[in-house]
Amino acid sequence: MTIAPTLGQTAGGAPEADAFLQFLVNLVNNGSQIESIGVTLQMGGMLVSGSIISGAEYFDSFAVNFTSSLDSLDADTRKTVRASLAELGDVFRLPQPADPLPNYIHLADALFFTADGTPIAGQPTLWRGRTSAVDGFILGRLQSEAAG
Numbered sequence: 001m002t003i004a005p006t007l008g009q010t011a012g013g014a015p016e017a018d019a020f021l022q023f024l025v026n027l028v029n030n031g032s033q034i035e036s037i038g039v040t041l042q043m044g045g046m047l048v049s050g051s052i053i054s055g056a057e058y059f060d061s062f063a064v065n066f067t068s069s070l071d072s073l074d075a076d077t078r079k080t081v082r083a084s085l086a087e088l089g090d091v092f093r094l095p096q097p098a099d100p101l102p103n104y105i106h107l108a109d110a111l112f113f114t115a116d117g118t119p120i121a122g123q124p125t126l127w128r129g130r131t132s133a134v135d136g137f138i139l140g141r142l143q144s145e146a147a148g
Contacts, residue, residue, distance in 0.1 A: 017131035022101035025131065029054045029096045036108065038141040041134050045115050049142040050107030050127060058106035059089030061126055105131050113142055 027034050036051040053061075063085035067078045096102070110127035112120040 017101070017103070018134060018137070019101060021105070021134060021137055022131050025052060025102045025105050026096050026098065028052050029056075029092050029102060031056075031093075038139065039107075040138050040140060040142050041105075041129070042115075042136040043129070043133055044135065046120070047113040047115065047117070047142060048107065048110055048127060048129070049113065050110035050124070051141065053106050053108045054089075055092035055102075055104070055106055056089035057108070058126060058128060059092075060086050061108065065126065101131075103131055105129055105134070109141075111142065117142065 024037055024039075028037060031054060035057075036053050038049075038051050040047055040049040063082045066085060067082040070078050070081065073081070105128070107127040107129075109124035111124055112122060114120065
């Protein structure tokens, strides 16, 4: 795949999304031998750090997590809701085209940090965001320092 410098640019010349980041997302979405890629995304005034996962894995995990919290529903209804949510990931089970590049990035074990690297309280979670909202990124994940 060739990454053209003008790919995804707005009329004003600013890129809508980083084509290289979209390329990395596509590698994972295509289910190649790369199942995840650790990244830290700069988005406005905060950092989001986690592992890029495929859209299929994201929706499968989301479906399991969401339906496990539906204690008031019977098992058959939970199973139906889970299958419906997981079905949203079916598009990612097919080979992903090089064009158009993906508009969304999915992270597992996402953690959130202020711009100076201070952790924002919270447990690692699934996260989904627009590639066009990412200002910059680095390969590798930030880790919360263990108290001690």
